[in-house]
Amino acid sequence: MRRFLVGCLLMLTSHAPASAQEPAVPNVVLGIHGGVGVLKKEMTPELEKQIRAGLDAALKAGYAALQKPNATSLDAVEAAIRVLEDDPSFNAGRGAVFTHEGKNELDASIMEGQNRKAGAVAGVTTVKNPITAARAVMEKSKHVMMVSRGAEKFAQDIQLEIVDPSYFWTEHRWKDLLERLTPQEREALEKKGQKTGAGLSPARLRLDEPREWSTVGAVAIDRQGNLAAGTSTGGMTNKRFGRIGDSPVIGAGTYADNASGAVSCTGHGEYFIRYTVARDITLLMEYKGLSVKDAADTVIRDKLEKAGGEGAAIVLDRKGNFVTSRNTEGLYRGYVTADGQRSVLLFEK
Numbered sequence: 157m158r159r160f161l162v163g164c165l166l167m168l169t170s171h172a173p174a175s176a177q178e179p180a181v182p183n184v185v186l187g188i189h190g191g192v193g194v195l196k197k198e199m200t201p202e203l204e205k206q207i208r209a210g211l212d213a214a215l216k217a218g219y220a221a222l223q224k225p226n227a228t229s230l231d232a233v234e235a236a237i238r239v240l241e242d243d244p245s246f247n248a249g250r251g252a253v254f255t256h257e258g259k260n261e262l263d264a265s266i267m268e269g270q271n272r273k274a275g276a277v278a279g280v281t282t283v284k285n286p287i288t289a290a291r292a293v294m295e296k297s298k299h300v301m302m303v304s305r306g307a308e309k310f311a312q313d314i315q316l317e318i319v320d321p322s323y324f325w326t327e328h329r330w331k332d333l334l335e336r337l338t339p340q341e342r343e344a345l346e347k348k349g350q351k352t353g354a355g356l357s358p359a360r361l362r363l364d365e366p367r368e369w370s371t372v373g374a375v376a377i378d379r380q381g382n383l384a385a386g387t388s389t390g391g392m393t394n395k396r397f398g399r400i401g402d403s404p405v406i407g408a409g410t411y412a413d414n415a416s417g418a419v420s421c422t423g424h425g426e427y428f429i430r431y432t433v434a435r436d437i438t439l440l441m442e443y444k445g446l447s448v449k450d451a452a453d454t455v456i457r458d459k460l461e462k463a464g465g466e467g468a469a470i471v472l473d474r475k476g477n478f479v480t481s482r483n484t485e486g487l488y489r490g491y492v493t494a495d496g497q498r499s500v501l502l503f504e505k
């Protein structure tokens with residue numbers, strides 16, 4: 157009997173979230189994130205203003221898309237993410253981080269919850285808005301995922317906006333890369349004709365330390381009750397050898413299913429792939445009947461945290477309950493309710 161009671165107790169506690177964070181917000185039609193961001197002590201008033209303005213603009217664009225006749229949750233997700241991709245404050249599109257070779261290689265994915273259709277692109281260097289390319293893969297091809305040159309050719313063929321790779325060059329991301337390189341590696345980049353950050357202090361060298369995850373993502377529900385999710389990123393600074401993270405991987409960084417919820421993640425992609433984080437959250441809701449909050453916290457604040465995976469997820473359930481769950485200090489995020497009330501949060505609980 158005693159063993160039975162202990163067993164029951166273990167079953168009850170093994171999936172209990174680490175500790176309560178934010179409660180679910182009801183009546184949400186669009187939720188977004190701009191990644192985990194910088195440490196609070198590194199935040200400046202100017203950066204904070206930019207981030208808040210960027211998130212608010214994305215919420216406005218996504219909500220406006222939802223107000224149109226026949227609007228779908230996919231329209232809202234794409235519209236919100238495009239704004240964040242065009243804003244250099246976020247690690248997606250224009251503000252993408254650099255690879256070890258000094259390039260910007262972008263990944264994105266999108267999914268809808270009614271028929272579980274999905275699209276993704278990875279490792280693209282010339283597509284201005286990768287989220288739009290991901291949607292095009294879903295809607296205009298027979299495939300789910302396209303990578304690098306093939307994805308670029310597809311985007312060009314269907315006349316998406318193509319830019320020179322230099323469009324993605326930003327000084328702050330370039331410095332982030334240089335801080336992680338050895339003097340020899342910096343020199344090698346210089347020889348290849350890339351700009352270098354002369355004058356960077358060696359004390360700031362932080363080679364392998366993951367610092368910030370500022371991937372962007374969105375989840376939405378439309379009047380028909382259809383859910384959608386999307387994620388877009390430049391990946392991790394100093395990534396090598398064609399590394400692809402979780403953001404374009406359906407089930408890892410992005411998932412949507414009308415039976416449960418829509419999820420977009422940010423964080424250390426390798427862990428999110430191994431733990432199929434986005435899908436795991438929806439499965440806990442579908443198979444175990446967990447609330448959106450418990451499902452998200454179980455995966456992010458229990459399973460992932462125990463494994464050493466840093467990051468966060470935003471989740472919207474089919475009733476419009478929105479939660480964010482993170483095992484990090486902050487998460488740039490925002491949401492808008494059905495009546496148009498917008499909220500933006502960074503480090504707040």
Ligand code: ASP
Nearest residue numbers: 369370371391401423425
């Ligand atoms: N998850 C992204 C990746 O690993 C990074 C991020 O969220 O900032 O590529």
